[in-house]
Amino acid sequence: MRLEHFPETIRSIIMPSHQGELYYQCLGCNAEYSIDQLLYTCPSCNQVLLIFDKKFDELSHRDGKLWQTIFDYRKMLTIPALKGIYLYHEFIGPMIPIESIVYLGEGHTPVIEANSLLKKQIGMTFYFKNDGQNPSASFKDRGMASAFSYLQYLIHKGLASDILAVCASTGDTSASAALYAAYLKEFVKSAVLLPYKKVTPQQLSQPLGSGAHVFEIPGVFDDCMKVVEYLSVHYPVALLNSKNAWRILGQESYAYEIAQDFEYDMTDIAVIVPIGNAGNITAILSGFLKFFKTGIIRTLPKIIGVQSTHANPVYRYYQESDPSKRQFKPVVVKPSVAQAAMIGNPVSMPRVVYLVDEYNRYADSERVFFVEATEQHIMDYQLLANQNGHIACTQGGESLAGLVMALEKHYVNKNDIAILDSTAHALKFSNFQDMYFENRFSEEFNICPNPKMINTPKLIQPQDLKNFPQPGAPLTGEEFNQFVKRTAEEIAKRLQVTRTHSSEPQSTNNG
Ligand SMILES: *Cc1c(COP(=O)(O)O)cnc(C)c1O
Numbered sequence: 001m002r003l004e005h006f007p008e009t010i011r012s013i014i015m016p017s018h019q020g021e022l023y024y025q026c027l028g029c030n031a032e033y034s035i036d037q038l039l040y041t042c043p044s045c046n047q048v049l050l051i052f053d054k055k056f057d058e059l060s061h062r063d064g065k066l067w068q069t070i071f072d073y074r075k076m077l078t079i080p081a082l083k084g085i086y087l088y089h090e091f092i093g094p095m096i097p098i099e100s101i102v103y104l105g106e107g108h109t110p111v112i113e114a115n116s117l118l119k120k121q122i123g124m125t126f127y128f129k130n131d132g133q134n135p136s137a138s139f140k141d142r143g144m145a146s147a148f149s150y151l152q153y154l155i156h157k158g159l160a161s162d163i164l165a166v167c168a169s170t171g172d173t174s175a176s177a178a179l180y181a182a183y184l185k186e187f188v189k190s191a192v193l194l195p196y197k198k199v200t201p202q203q204l205s206q207p208l209g210s211g212a213h214v215f216e217i218p219g220v221f222d223d224c225m226k227v228v229e230y231l232s233v234h235y236p237v238a239l240l241n242s243k244n245a246w247r248i249l250g251q252e253s254y255a256y257e258i259a260q261d262f263e264y265d266m267t268d269i270a271v272i273v274p275i276g277n278a279g280n281i282t283a284i285l286s287g288f289l290k291f292f293k294t295g296i297i298r299t300l301p302k303i304i305g306v307q308s309t310h311a312n313p314v315y316r317y318y319q320e321s322d323p324s325k326r327q328f329k330p331v332v333v334k335p336s337v338a339q340a341a342m343i344g345n346p347v348s349m350p351r352v353v354y355l356v357d358e359y360n361r362y363a364d365s366e367r368v369f370f371v372e373a374t375e376q377h378i379m380d381y382q383l384l385a386n387q388n389g390h391i392a393c394t395q396g397g398e399s400l401a402g403l404v405m406a407l408e409k410h411y412v413n414k415n416d417i418a419i420l421d422s423t424a425h426a427l428k429f430s431n432f433q434d435m436y437f438e439n440r441f442s443e444e445f446n447i448c449p450n451p452k453m454i455n456t457p458k459l460i461q462p463q464d465l466k467n468f469p470q471p472g473a474p475l476t477g478e479e480f481n482q483f484v485k486r487t488a489e490e491i492a493k494r495l496q497v498t499r500t501h502s503s504e505p506q507s508t509n510n511g
Pocket residue numbers: 138139140172173242274275276277278279280281340341393395423424
């Protein structure tokens with residue numbers, strides 16, 4: 001819709017005008033740093049950073065209801081820069097000029113309600129918010145849109161040029177970084193480091209297809225991360241891992257969208273999110289908090305973080321109920337089908353600790369919970385979801401397994417409405433589905449396929465036929481008619497359907 005067609009009261013406020021004053025803040029020593037430089041950790045104490053807005057309180061000058069109206073109307077604008085995560089510009093990047101925004105179609109992913117069978121089976125109403133429907137097929141695009149818009153802002157301001165963007169990845173970060181870097185190829189080159197043979201073929205093909213330099217490194221993600229950290233400290237490179245606080249800002253959009261998707265009423269809502277490096281849950285906590293502080297939502301939804309039993313350092317940390325006794329210990333990961341979350345030493349752990357505390361304090365009760373799920377459950381629930389019309393990845397399966405566990409522990413109750421993060425597209429992880437269907441999991445996974453869930457293709461080749469069509473060598477005449485008839489009969493037999501009428505159908509060959 002054209003600007004001049006909006007109601008007069010909206011027209012003057014629909015375009016972002018809030019000028020934020022963003023700065024990096026260290027979560028260790030509280031030092032503040034200018035955002036005119038690329039910074040990932042505190043130069044004095046080495047802790048991770050978050051980005052805050054000195055003028056955040058000014059956003060409360062506007063009533064929460066008015067913000068809702070602005071966001072709802074803004075959805076009708078046709079300005080590409082504001083069609084993605086920057087619909088919430090004031091909350092995500094209130095100093096990024098519209099011209100610097102990179103928009104590749106990220107965000108505003110669909111929210112799909114479980115069918116009645118699945119709701120009954122799980123015992124409550126729930127939805128998948130499917131972040132696999134982002135341009136590179138994972139939620140990582142939300143953060144990359146923010147990080148690359150910031151890079152383009154630095155370029156436009158003359159503060160950076162010829163950027164070399166690097167990241168380590170469990171697969172999806174590199175797919176996303178390579179995509180956005182390719183779009184800005186005039187100014188940005190990208191290099192991605194992947195743990196050798198620990199990403200799926202689809203995830204490997206993505207950065208290759210986008211033209212990035214792809215390096216495979218022996219070990220697991222945590223090893224790649226150390227190499228990338230070394231590079232970022234000793235060489236002039238832009239780090240695109242979630243240590244980069246700009247990514248967190250962009251990923252907050254997931255929380256803003258849930259608020260908007262449910263008409264800003266977060267009563268009885270529980271958001272279920274898988275945890276790997278813990279950037280996603282950091283952003284979701286931060287996003288809901290910002291909307292709560294500005295009165296856009298009146299309740300903070302419950303947040304349930306899920307980890308696999310094979311990579312569960314965050315879950316373990318919160319197992320200790322006395323906060324003063326909690327101690328973070330990295331874990332050595334074991335192979336996991338939730339491979340994108342297979343991380344033993346999450347970079348964003350200090351952010352999680354800080355935000356969980358703040359979240360519960362603002363909610364005035366415990367609203368953030370952590371559960372773990374077995375590899376078996378992750379696979380079983382992924383397949384169950386997809387056999388009921390979803391396109392959940394293995395991490396989406398982890399969310400559903402986590403919901404079942406949260407119900408069992410009464411963190412969530414039957415009358416709540418759960419929103420499950422399926423963080424990527426099912427197709428990225430189809431190799432795990434194959435392994436399940438073909439019963440090929442190595443022992444470490446500890447997965448025993450449920451025969452009822454297995455689905456494999458069946459070759460139909462009736463024994464009584466001599467010849468079958470080959471590419472470039474079709475059958476003809478009576479031979480072809482027999483092939484069609486016998487193959488159809490064979491399929492009908494397998495499907496246990498009987499003929500509806502006895503007359504021979506017309507010949508399918510040459511009339
Ligand atoms: C990165 C990723 C995760 C883990 O998210 P974190 O922010 O690292 O906790 C989960 N699922 C998918 C598909 C991912 O790509």
